[in-house]
Amino acid sequence: MEVDYLHISAFTSEPGKGNSAAVCRFDAWPSDEQLSALAQKIGLPVTACLVSAGDKTELRWLSRSGTYVQSMCGHGTLAASCVVAMEQPGLRDFEFHTPGGTVPVRRAGDLFFLALPRRNSRQVEQAPGLAEALGGTPSEFYDAGRDMVAVYRTEAEVRALAPDMAKLQALGRRGFIATAPGMEYDCVSRFFCPSFGIGVDEDPVTGSAHCSIAPLWADKLGKQQLQAYQASAVGGVLQCRVTPESVVIGAPAVLFKRGHVAL
Numbered sequence: 001m002e003v004d005y006l007h008i009s010a011f012t013s014e015p016g017k018g019n020s021a022a023v024c025r026f027d028a029w030p031s032d033e034q035l036s037a038l039a040q041k042i043g044l045p046v047t048a049c050l051v052s053a054g055d056k057t058e059l060r061w062l063s064r065s066g067t068y069v070q071s072m073c074g075h076g077t078l079a080a081s082c083v084v085a086m087e088q089p090g091l092r093d094f095e096f097h098t099p100g101g102t103v104p105v106r107r108a109g110d111l112f113f114l115a116l117p118r119r120n121s122r123q124v125e126q127a128p129g130l131a132e133a134l135g136g137t138p139s140e141f142y143d144a145g146r147d148m149v150a151v152y153r154t155e156a157e158v159r160a161l162a163p164d165m166a167k168l169q170a171l172g173r174r175g176f177i178a179t180a181p182g183m184e185y186d187c188v189s190r191f192f193c194p195s196f197g198i199g200v201d202e203d204p205v206t207g208s209a210h211c212s213i214a215p216l217w218a219d220k221l222g223k224q225q226l227q228a229y230q231a232s233a234v235g236g237v238l239q240c241r242v243t244p245e246s247v248v249i250g251a252p253a254v255l256f257k258r259g260h261v262a263l
Helices: 033-044 074-087 129-134 157-158 165-170 210-221
Strands: 003-011 019-026 048-053 056-062 093-100 102-110 111-117 122-124 140-143 148-153 176-179 187-192 225-230 238-244 246-251 255-262
Touching: 003 074, 019 033, 019 074, 033 048, 033 056, 033 255, 048 074, 056 074, 056 176, 074 093, 074 102, 074 111, 074 246, 074 255, 111 210, 129 148, 129 165, 129 176, 148 210, 157 176, 157 187, 176 210, 187 210, 210 225, 210 246
Parallel strands: 019 048, 056 093, 148 176, 187 225
Antiparallel strands: 003 019, 003 255, 048 056, 093 102, 102 111, 111 246, 122 140, 140 148, 176 187, 225 238, 238 246
């Protein structure tokens, strides 16, 4: 099996920066075994796969480990949006049918606006082991379903965190969000995901995490339009608009290079 793919840099306008994803297009779905082998061989954090039939485009994501991402992958969807725009430059509105639901996309200039499902968080009094694993002293804890959220008082505290990844992984959640009010932006965050299978302990820029981060800060700040910054070593800015059902995330993506693998 010979497969061409596009290596996309998501959440950036600079090729080679941001968060990397491969995008592959097929006429029909290969087997799960073939897709798993493909994702492992490409070796990027996420491989996004597209199949179109008529006006319907299906999108699936696999992590570097070859396992399916079942809920939502923001940067894989952003990368796929970039590829659709390359294929059809005049197209402004389209949608993907994904395992996590239908994702409408609107293109405006070099930005793609993805309407991702909103995730509400529930404040909890305690999150056993989380403060010790993350470091620092969070002021609040939230349960966001897939992820746990620790809210800190300052951006400096979030930037200074040096988590114990083994302790985080032992807590048994998909990921862990550390967030605080920002100095230049409405909020800042970092996302730690040692068990997620993408091959890194800290994700550079995470669209799906902002499905929880943006509603939390929208409620705290009393505003629906937010500028969010993910303060990883790479870093990334996300424009977020919070609605009752979704979080619309706006960001750029760009082609880095083309690749080819043989299975």
